[in-house]
Amino acid sequence: NAGVTQTPKFQVLKTGQSMTLQCAQDMNHNSMYWYRQDPGMGLRLIYYSASEGTTDKGEVPNGYNVSRLNKREFSLRLESAAPSQTSVYFCASSEFSGVPKKVFGPGTRLTVL
């Protein structure tokens, strides 16, 4: 039982490049989330998926897209990376969207030059 896994752990991109961050959970959770964490700002919600087949914007969705591939997997795509997207990205899941406790992955540290 690995919980929430994320790949890659680290990534360096040049401005304008694209990439996809992968997330998977093995807890049979229905809801999944993408957050970014920046120094002094706390975790901010980018997108979430309340259930398989649905996705919704969070607080800071601009510059990102998501795909809920199946119940287990939720990916985050940066189409044209910008230095402002340098951050640590965390994927999380919860049993249902109304269940407050969230399980977080280990994070992906992204640097955009």
Place this chain on the structure above:
Amino acid sequence: SQKIEQNSEALNIQEGKTATLTCNYTNYSPAYLQWYRQDPGRGPVFLLLIRENEKEKRKERLKVTFDTTLKQSLFHITASQPADSATYLCALDDGSARQLTFGSGTQLTVLP
């Protein structure tokens, strides 16, 4: 706009003492308040949840209080140990799918 403030960025205490961390909020009506622990290079780990109609919650050496009138939560670690050193995040949840708002955290260091 909604705002969460955690009392300080860093808190140092001596081993064995009680650590008290503060979380204040404005312009929010949370259904729940949660506390998470985050170690360097890792994701947050859920510790405790307290509901709006609860005043206090305990789990082993941890205690959380929630005062919706003062709009404040206190997080206590009794008999603190160096292994308790980490960043502690408070988070407010209005019970909907998206609204988990995090504070920026307090870095706790327990000195041996």
